[in-house]
Amino acid sequence: MMRLFALYFLFPLAARADDCPPATWQAKGSEGASNPKIPKRPRSTLVTTADKKIQPGDVNCRYSATTGATVNYHTCAQLATKYGTAFDHFFTLNPTLELDCSNIQPKTEYCVDGFIEPLRATDGRCGPPNRNATCLGMPHGQCCNSETWTCGKSTEDCARGTCYEGICFGDKIYSTDGTCGPDHGDRLCAGKWGDCCNQDGACGTGDDFCGPSVCFSGKCTILDTEPTPPDGMKRNTPDGTCGGENGYICKAPWGTCCNQNGICGIRARDCGAGW
Structure with missing residues (x-):
């Protein structure tokens, strides 16, 4: 009689347990540790049938x-x-x-x-026209081509001046629209936009962009002859400063021009305001 009584309660309990299987814990990978000297425990994520993906x-x-x-x-x-x-x-x-x-x-x-979590370019379309979706981690390629606004992985897709974001320097460093300099995020010029950024904040090639009086950054043309210092200024700079009480003159690796602030350099604004 006692056995029948016990079985009566055990079977309903077993049936109820099968109706609601327990959730299980699944450990994530351990890549990307920022400090290898300190062991980090991978985050555990509760996995259920209603598991929600990260948005x-x-x-x-x-x-x-x-x-x-x-x-x-x-x-x-x-x-x-x-x-x-x-x-x-x-x-x-x-x-x-x-x-x-x-x-x-x-x-x-x-x-x-x-x-x-950023917006991923799951459909291969990226950049400003596509809600700034990123190509990072995408199978189509991890470089956002600013000409097509699609993710790619070719040399052209990832080239400076073309790659907007992803596994490249991106538009924050190299201009993808031809504007550059301090008024445009201090971006540099490269690729199809040319080698130089002029004083007007435009990328290009040639004297109008790379000339000594107009070039702001890039492969600026530097005068072949060094400027002649005033009498008494004959000591080479030991720290990149020039002129003033010490009378230092500019030499490599500091640059050959002494600007109006007493600092050596090679940019047009250094040479234009120097001796």
């Missing part, structure tokens, strides 16, 4: 760390320092934390390495 704007956490049994307002700084995370970035990765770390919890996981 653009979400925190894509690559590693997490667990706080100890005792925490205080120093704990955030301690975590950030230990795992080599910039302090402001630590709070970006953990948006629920107060900036004074007052609500940090003991024995709780916090992200110490990761990034904000």
